[in-house]
Amino acid sequence: MAQTSPLGAKPSAGPAWEHGGANVGNGWVAQRGPYAALDLGTNNCRLLVARPAHDGFRVIDAFSRIVRLGEGLSQTGRLSEAAITRTIAALTVCRDKMAARGVTRTRLIATEACRSAANGEAFLERVQTEVGLHLEIVDRETEAQLAVAGCGVLADRDAQSIVLFDIGGGSSEIIWLAGAGAGAAGASTSSRIRAWESLRLGVVSLAEKFGGDDVTHETFAAMTRFVAQALAPFAERVADQTRCARFHLLGTSGTVTTIAGVHLNLPRYDRRQIDGLWLTSAQVDVTIARLRAMSYAERAANACIGHERADLVLAGCAILEAIRQSFPAQRIRIADRGLREGMLTLMMNADGHRPQVAERGR
Numbered sequence: 001m002a003q004t005s006p007l008g009a010k011p012s013a014g015p016a017w018e019h020g021g022a023n024v025g026n027g028w029v030a031q032r033g034p035y036a037a038l039d040l041g042t043n044n045c046r047l048l049v050a051r052p053a054h055d056g057f058r059v060i061d062a063f064s065r066i067v068r069l070g071e072g073l074s075q076t077g078r079l080s081e082a083a084i085t086r087t088i089a090a091l092t093v094c095r096d097k098m099a100a101r102g103v104t105r106t107r108l109i110a111t112e113a114c115r116s117a118a119n120g121e122a123f124l125e126r127v128q129t130e131v132g133l134h135l136e137i138v139d140r141e142t143e144a145q146l147a148v149a150g151c152g153v154l155a156d157r158d159a160q161s162i163v164l165f166d167i168g169g170g171s172s173e174i175i176w177l178a179g180a181g182a183g184a185a186g187a188s189t190s191s192r193i194r195a196w197e198s199l200r201l202g203v204v205s206l207a208e209k210f211g212g213d214d215v216t217h218e219t220f221a222a223m224t225r226f227v228a229q230a231l232a233p234f235a236e237r238v239a240d241q242t243r244c245a246r247f248h249l250l251g252t253s254g255t256v257t258t259i260a261g262v263h264l265n266l267p268r269y270d271r272r273q274i275d276g277l278w279l280t281s282a283q284v285d286v287t288i289a290r291l292r293a294m295s296y297a298e299r300a301a302n303a304c305i306g307h308e309r310a311d312l313v314l315a316g317c318a319i320l321e322a323i324r325q326s327f328p329a330q331r332i333r334i335a336d337r338g339l340r341e342g343m344l345t346l347m348m349n350a351d352g353h354r355p356q357v358a359e360r361g362r
Contacts, residue, residue, distance in 0.1 A: 033104035037343035042070035042113040042169025045090040048340040049101045052353040065090045066308045070113035070170045074205040079117045091131045107343040110135045112170030140198035144173040150342030151252045151335035160244035163327045167253035169204040176238045197234035203312040212311030213296045223318035235326040252335040255316025260334045261304030263287045268303045275336035
C-alpha cells in the first residue's frame, strides 16, 4: 500500500463560523480562535473544542456519544434509518457546542461507516441540509496518519521501532513507526511512518459476525484467528523491520482504554489515570482473562465498560490479541487520544503554532 502523503484539509464548506478563517480578497486568513475537531466513526461521534497553548492546546469543550452509525452495515451494506437518526441528533449537539464556543477553525471527518456504506454520501448530504455541517470522508491512509499525529507523542523516545494501532468500530489501523524523535508532535511524528495497513474490520463488524453477548472460548479463538489472517500480509511485509529492546505497542481505542480501566479497578473511568499508562504483556493477559470470564451482565455493570460497550469489548480484545500475536512486545502504552487530537495538532501547526509537548489532560 502507499506510504505517507501530506496531511491537511481545506476549510470546510458551511456556515461562516465553520470555515476556520476570514476571507480576504482571494486569500484565506487563519484565525487563532477556538478550533474544533469532529470524528464520526462507525460506533462513536466525538468532538473536541480547544484553544492553542504553549504546551499544545487546552480543551474547552468536548462531546462523545455512542451512535452506532454502522450498526447492521456489515449485513446490509447501508446505514439504517435508526442509526442515521441517532447520529444526526448527536451531530446537532456538536453543531450547537461549536456555535456556542465561537469556533473559527474546524475539521469534521467521517470514517469507515460512511466510506463503505452505499448511502454514505447521501447521509452526509442529509447532514449538510438538516444540521448545517459539512463532513469529509477521509481515506484509510489519512485516518492512519491522523492517529499517528494524535498519539504518536506517547511513543517511547528511546525506542527504535513501535507498532501503533487504532481499533475502530468498522476498521482498524496498524502502523509501523521508526524511532528517532518520538517526542515530536504532528508532522514530524507522521514522517516516521514506515508502513501501515487498514483492516476492514472493527469491534462492531466483528461482534456482528461472531456475536458479542455470550462469547465462548471457541468463539473468541475464532475471532482472533479471523483477525490474525487479515493481519498476516502486513506482518509479513514488515518482518524485516528493526526491532530493538525497547520495541513496544502503542494503542488508541475504546478497547485499550477499557482494558486499562479494568486493570486499575477504577470505580469510574478517569482519563487522567489512563492516558499514557504503561501495561506489561502479563497485565494485559490477566485483564483480558478477567473480561472473558465476565458474563454480559457483569460487563454491562462494570463502570469502565457499560451496557453500550458490553457486547463489543470482547471483539476488541480479540483484535488486540491478534495484534499482540503478530507483534509480540513486553509493553503496551495506552492512549486516550487519537484522530481528534491529531486534527487539532495539525490545524494549529498549519497556523504557525508548533508546541514541543502535546496536550495531556482534559
